Amino acid sequence: MKKTLLxxxxxxxxTIANAVPNVWEKFxxxxxxxxxxxxxxxxxxxxxxxxxxxxxxxxxxxxxxxxNQISNSLSKQPLSFLVNGSKPSTPTGVTSTVSGSVEWDKIxxxxxxxxxxxxxxxxxxxxxxxxxxxxxxxxxxxxxxxxRLND
Numbered sequence: 702m703k704k705t706l707l708x709x710x711x712x713x714x715x716t717i718a719n720a721v722p723n724v725w726e727k728f729x730x731x732x733x734x735x736x737x738x739x740x741x742x743x744x745x746x747x748x749x750x751x752x753x754x755x756x757x758x759x760x761x762x763x764x765x766x767x768x769n770q771i772s773n774s775l776s777k778q779p780l781s782f783l784v785n786g787s788k789p790s791t792p793t794g795v796t797s798t799v800s801g802s803v804e805w806d807k808i809x810x811x812x813x814x815x816x817x818x819x820x821x822x823x824x825x826x827x828x829x830x831x832x833x834x835x836x837x838x839x840x841x842x843x844x845x846x847x848x849r850l851n852d
Contacts, residue, residue: 720745725836736812736840743767744828746820748812750846759849760805762792764820764827771822775801783819784811796848805848813837813844 720726720739728735732753739745745765751758763772764780773780773794781791796805812818814837818830832840 723831723833723836725832725839727839727842734842734846736843738818738830738832738836740828740830742828744820746818746830748809748843750809750843752846756797756849759794760796760846761794762808764822766827779823781821781824782808782811783821784808784815785817787811789821797850799850802848802850806851809843809846813840813842 720737722739722741725736725738728737732751734750734752736748736750737745743766747763747765749761749763751760761772762780762782763770765771771780773792775793775795775798778791778793781789783789790804790808790811792804792808793801795801815830815832818832819826820828820830
């Protein structure tokens with residue numbers, strides 16, 4: 702089973718804690734790109750791209766609500782995203798499978814141009830991000846983060 706980048710994800714939480722709402726930020730942490738956006742209620746969406754890590758590490762999407770970190774796995778997918786009002790996307794948390802690869806490529810492509818991201822936890826809407834246009838350059842490169850299946 703692929704390792705997630707939980708350590709990097711937790712490390713990046715401290716950097717993002719005081720972020721300006723609805724502004725995409727990008728951090729490069731030793732071979733891992735962290736894309737993050739926060740709302741006014743201390744909820745943060747983070748997308749982790751393990752571009753220079755061994756194949757045993759996988760990319761991931763995390764939502765932080767206060768001190769609680771939520772992500773999807775192969776067996777459980779509590780998170781789903783509705784981007785620009787289109788069809789919902791539910792990344793599996795593993796990008797080395799065919800279905801995981803398809804969802805990863807869909808979510809990274811849609812996030813990189815999103816004007817609105819609705820986040821759902823167990824089919825209940827928990828927040829909406831409306832990225833500020835001037836911050837979109839920070840997330841533009843996310844669409845180049847290919848799934849492990851396509852590496």
